[in-house]
Amino acid sequence: MVAxxxxxxxxxxxxxxxxxxxxxxxxxxxxxxxxVVSIFMLMPFVWMLSTSFKPQNEIFVRPxxxxxxxxxxxxxxxxxxxxxxxxxWNTAFISASFTFASIFLCALGGYAFAKYNFPGxxxxxxxxxxxxxxxxxxxxVPSYLMMRDFKWIDTVLPLVxxxxxxxFGIFFMRQYISSISNELVDxxxxxxxxxxxxxxxxxxxIIRPGLISLGLIFFMGSWNNYLGPLIYLxxxxxxxxxxxxxxxxxxxxxxxxxxxxxxAVWSEVGTLTNELGTAIFPDVTVQNSxxxxxxxxxxxxx
Numbered sequence: 001m002v003a004x005x006x007x008x009x010x011x012x013x014x015x016x017x018x019x020x021x022x023x024x025x026x027x028x029x030x031x032x033x034x035x036v037v038s039i040f041m042l043m044p045f046v047w048m049l050s051t052s053f054k055p056q057n058e059i060f061v062r063p064x065x066x067x068x069x070x071x072x073x074x075x076x077x078x079x080x081x082x083x084x085x086x087x088x089w090n091t092a093f094i095s096a097s098f099t100f101a102s103i104f105l106c107a108l109g110g111y112a113f114a115k116y117n118f119p120g121x122x123x124x125x126x127x128x129x130x131x132x133x134x135x136x137x138x139x140x141v142p143s144y145l146m147m148r149d150f151k152w153i154d155t156v157l158p159l160v161x162x163x164x165x166x167x168f169g170i171f172f173m174r175q176y177i178s179s180i181s182n183e184l185v186d187x188x189x190x191x192x193x194x195x196x197x198x199x200x201x202x203x204x205x206i207i208r209p210g211l212i213s214l215g216l217i218f219f220m221g222s223w224n225n226y227l228g229p230l231i232y233l234x235x236x237x238x239x240x241x242x243x244x245x246x247x248x249x250x251x252x253x254x255x256x257x258x259x260x261x262x263x264a265v266w267s268e269v270g271t272l273t274n275e276l277g278t279a280i281f282p283d284v285t286v287q288n289s290x291x292x293x294x295x296x297x298x299x300x301x302x
Contacts, residue, residue, distance in 0.1 A: 052076070079248075086237060087244035090156075094240060095222040098160045102218045103211050105165040110173025111199055115185055125174075132167045136227075144231060158232040159225070169214055176210040177203060 046066070051059055053071040113125050147158045180203065188198040204211075226242035233239060239247070 083236065083239070084241075084244060087239050087241045090238060091223060091240040091242075094156050094159050095219050097156070098164065098222040099215050099219045101160060101164040102166065102169055103215050106169030106214065107173050107177075107204065107207065107211060108199070109165055109170035110175075110177050111203055113170065113174040114177040114180075115182065128167045129171060132171075140231070147232060153232055154234045154238060155232075156238075159222070159228050169218070172214055173207065173210065176207055180206055 047064075050066050050068070052075055053073070054065070054068040055070050055072065055074075058065055058068050058070065113121065143158075143162065147153055147162075150157075152158050152161075184202050184206075185198050188202050189195075193201065224242060225240070226246075229240045229243045230246075233243060236247075
């Protein structure tokens with residue numbers, strides 16, 4: 001009887017040990033796979049940062065040099081000399097203006113479709129969604145003609161105003177605001193709050209996580225936008241970073257593809273990586289800051 005009891009307790013201890021170790025082993029395997037995948041994803045950025053400090057003759061050497069013994073800041077000095085800081089400011093200003101205008105107007109539109117009953121609401125909502133099916137190439141020429149008639153060519157207005165109240169953003173905010181109880185808005189009205197006051201003091205604080213998510217989408221899209229600045233911006237001092245980067249392409253000694261900057265263009269990979277690093281760093285910084293804010297907000301709500 002004692003032997004049977006001892007054998008049973010040993011079996012239980014062995015079973016509990018394997019039961020505990022199985023999730024641990026699975027977690028270790030999962031984290032190992034994620035670390036390997038993360039290394040592959042980060043390597044292009046590490047190579048870009050490393051190459052931005054290398055001289056031209058060390059970029060394609062075999063075996064590759066991750067840290068060059070002859071690192072220099074010549075590439076950064078070149079892009080700064082030829083206007084990358086102005087392009088950086090233009091891009092940041094346009095992206096920030098477009099983002100704030102878009103999230104405000106889209107939140108207003110989404111609030112109207114979610115909380116107001118008015119004639120033709122369903123038809124207008126479906127019509128708005130239908131505009132998302134129209135390719136951008138179809139409206140490119142009419143949009144340019146309108147901007148020309150408004151005398152907005154070579155200004156930031158065509159890159160901010162036309163797309164501020166876009167269908168995707170309004171649909172996004174309408175779906176988000178629809179989950180908010182109508183009693184909250186009714187209570188604000190009973191307490192004497194105006195319609196805009198109810199939107200400002202009740203709706204906006206609740207939908208802040210949605211605004212941050214939508215703002216990230218708009219900011220990244222505006223920051224990386226190339227076609228819009230190519231169409232509407234003519235003066236080099238108004239170029240954004242994607243457009244400025246194109247002026248650095250071409251064979252050595254060639255001129256810019258737009259023919260509007262009288263400077264010799266470098267086709268060196270090192271110079272392009274300098275520009276890429278300058279373009280990516282602010283975008284990544286904004287994303288990380290808003291992501292940390294979103295996490296802190298979600299943790300506080302729990």
